[in-house]
Amino acid sequence: MPPGLAATSHPALSPADAARFEAALFGGDESREWAAMQQAAxxxxxxxxxxxxxxxxxxxxxxxxxxxxxxxNGGDALLAAKFIHEKHPRARIETCLVFGERVLRPLALRAWRELSHAPPCRARPCVAPRLTDGENSRPDARSGPTSILPGPPFDIVLDGIFGFQFRPPVEPRIAALLARVNASPARLRAAVDLPSGLGTPDVFLADFTYATGIVKSPALAEENRAAVGRLRYLDLGFWDNTANPSPVPADPPAAAILTPAVLSPLRVLRSPLTDKRDYGHLFIVGGSRGYPGAVIMAALAALRSGAGLVTVFVPETMAAACAARAPEAMWVAWPETPEGGLALEGAHLFRERADRATALLVGPGLGREAETLALAADLAKLSAVPLVLDADALQPAIVGAGAASRILTPHVGEFARIAAALPGAGAVTVLKGPVTRINDGGATTHHSLFGGPVLARGGSGDLLAGLIGGLLAQEPAQPLLAACRGAVWHGLAADRLARAQGQRAVNITQLLDHLAGVLREDVPAAAAGKVTSGK
Ligand SMILES: NC(=O)C1=CN([C@@H]2O[C@H](COP(=O)(O)OP(=O)(O)OC[C@H]3O[C@@H](n4cnc5c(N)ncnc54)[C@H](OP(=O)(O)O)[C@@H]3O)[C@@H](O)[C@H]2O)[C@@H](O)CC1
Ligand SMILES: Nc1ncnc2c1ncn2[C@@H]1O[C@H](COP(=O)(O)OP(=O)(O)O)[C@@H](O)[C@H]1O
Structure with a gap:
């Protein structure tokens, strides 16, 4: 694993390994566990x-x-509600202690007391068996347990019934409660650490799952995706202590979670003595009459990646319009096929300039004409610089052509198309989806959990390809790092975009305006009140 990734990509563990890890980290010391609970909450x-x-x-x-x-898990949820209440003192918090108050473990009881005694908190217990339709759901200051479901939709539901110590099955009474909560309208459903009942049919259905301290591997499993929703990793600093005494998982881990810190090297001052040639030169080959926009989006993202120079080869009838849209790039007009794709006869334009490139991106908007795909295969074969292959360039004959290192950026459909050609290709694969999985053929798959459904619109993949291409042009010897950084940067910018504008009324190119903000915001400080080893 490149050094830039080792410290910024944290292992995912099985629930059993996570329990062992935390037991060793806290050494059974309740004060440390309480500090961790506060930090998690x-x-x-x-x-x-x-x-x-x-x-x-x-x-x-x-x-x-x-x-x-x-x-x-319950303690985390109760304390989290307390902290939300501190920010929103008029919040109406309804609390369902599903096993009752008497069986709360010491720290969960302490969390419950903090929540219910926090003046003027209106948290009131709702006991699961009393969840009847007829009861008033608005807790009054002095009333006892109330019903949870009638009334207006909940704004937030926090699920802290079971965490990583869950053992199936879910007892019928709690299964009924979960079914009822799942069927009730709520604006944001949040699972603490893992959705309760995960792996059974009686599971809490989350919009977001907040993994505390360690991502537990069931949260990454494909079959659990519908229940987990969007997975967020809350880095509590568990991995910061290099002298960690815990039973460290097998090295290297099968799954690792990328953190925003992978972008830290992009936040440093550049040397005052440098010029544009010190920051790489990305060549992009793409565009066709049928898909003129994709290559423009890739170029726009590459221009925001920090690359010093970007040259784009496009069908000749497109070049002037492209240059008007992005004058910062050099647009080279390439002879066209009758259908408007890149023709083989233009290859000399590329060859004449090839020694200036530090990386090459082929694919956005390329189209699937046989002549153009043959040209793309030739470029891949002859390339002396690392490649990014995207979109229509993700064909078995292209991904396997030539010896230059390469990054492939397929979505699931494209992945299926090239899967057979992958073993010999020695490529870094960026498998895109709600979670993006990056693997260089090694034992560890790096996961980017950032971004969300705001990305589920045409063009978001073109932006990612341009961003990765631009990063690769700056560090051609580090394709895995470029791929990981590109995915994280793109995802974090998407999250910022969605927070600023919501998920709907968005043009995906607006993501570009959030790339700078990602680099200029603080890396979330896992360090605040860091949890340290007892040894
Ligand atoms: N230091 C901290 O504060 C930190 C806290 N973190 C948080 O703590 C969570 C782990 O907390 P935890 O160990 O208390 O276990 P949790 O999953 O809440 O289960 C509680 C109990 O439920 C029970 N139970 C299990 N299955 C059952 C079933 N089917 N039906 C009925 N009961 C069942 C079983 O008790 P038993 O039945 O054995 O008496 C079990 O012991 C973790 O996921 C994360 O959220 C960390 O992430 C950060 C550091
Ligand atoms: N629901 C989602 N949650 C998170 N990311 C998503 C989601 N849907 C799509 N994406 C991301 O958006 C991008 C889509 O890429 P792709 O399918 O190639 O789109 P296009 O070809 O239209 O540009 C990928 O980076 C993918 O990870």
Whole structure:
């Protein structure tokens, strides 16, 4: 693993390994566990409120439901509700202690006391068996347990019934509660650490799952995606202590989670003595009469990547319009086929300039004409610089051509198309989707959890390809790092875009205006109140 990734990509663990890891980290010391619970809860509260911005502002009196079990998962949820309440003192918090108050473990009880005694908190217990339709859901200051479901939709539901100590099955009473909560309208459903009942049919259905301290591997499993929703990793600093005494997982891990810190080297001052040639020169080959926009979007993203120079080869009838849209790039007009794709006869234009490139991106908007694909295969074969192959260039005959290192950026459909050609290609594969999985043929798959459905629109992949291409042009010897950084940067910019404008009324090129903000915001400080080893 490149050194730039080792410290900024944290292992995902099985629940059993996570339990062992935490046991060793805290050494059974309750004060340290309490500190960790506070830190986890603050992080959950902050993340939930931040993610709510994708919907809009919280109403003045948000209605919040907390489902709490007896353990630390419940404690985290209860304390998170307390911290949300501190920010929104008029919040109406309804708390369902699903096993009752008497069985709460010490820290969960302490969390419950903090929540219910925090003046003027209106948190009131709702006991699961009393969840009847007829009861008034608005807790009154002195009333006892109330019903949770009638009334207006909850703004936030926080699920803290079971965390990584869950053992199936879910007992019928709790299964019924979960079914009822799942069927009730709610604006944002948040699972603490893991959705309760994960792996069974009786599972909490989350919009977001907030993994505290460690991502547990079931949260990454494809079959659990519908229940997990969007997975957020809340880095609590568990991996910062190099002298960690815990049973460290097998090295290298099968799955690792990328953190925003992978972008830190992009936040440093550049040397005053440099010029544009020190920051790489990306060549992009793409565009066709049928798809003129994709290559423009890739070029726009490359221009924001920090690359010093970007040259784009496009069909000749497009070049003038492209130059008007992005004059910062050099647009080379390439002879066209009758259908408007790149013709083989233009290859000399590329060859004449080839020694200036430090990386090459082929694919955005290329089209699938046989002549153009043959040209793309020739370019891949002859390239002396690392490649990014995207979109229509993701064909078995192209991904396997030539010896230059390469990054492939398929979505699931494109991945299926090239899968057979991958073993010999020695490529870094960026498998795009709600979670983006990056692998260079090694044992570890790096996961970018950033970005969300705001990206589910045409063009977001073109922006990613341009960004990765631009990063690769700057560090041609580090394709894995370029791929990981590109995915994280793109995803974090998408999250910022969705928080600023919501998920709907968006043009995907607006993501470009959030790339700078990602680099200029603080890396979330796992360090705040860092949890340290007891040894
Ligand atoms: N230091 C901290 O504060 C940190 C806290 N973190 C948080 O703590 C969570 C782990 O907390 P935890 O160990 O208390 O276990 P948790 O999953 O809440 O279960 C509680 C109990 O439920 C029970 N139970 C299990 N299955 C059951 C079933 N089917 N039906 C009924 N009961 C069932 C079982 O008890 P038993 O039945 O054995 O008495 C179990 O012990 C973790 O996921 C994360 O959210 C960390 O991430 C950060 C550091
Ligand atoms: N629901 C989603 N959540 C997170 N990311 C998504 C989601 N849908 C799409 N994306 C991301 O958007 C991009 C889509 O790429 P792609 O399918 O190639 O789109 P296009 O070809 O239209 O540009 C990828 O980076 C993918 O990870």
């Amino acid at each position: 603050r992080a959950i509260a902050a993340a939930v409120l931040r993610d709510f911005d994708e919907i809009g502002p919280l109403p003045p009196e948000p209605r919040i439901l907390v489902l709490a079990g007896k353990g630390h």
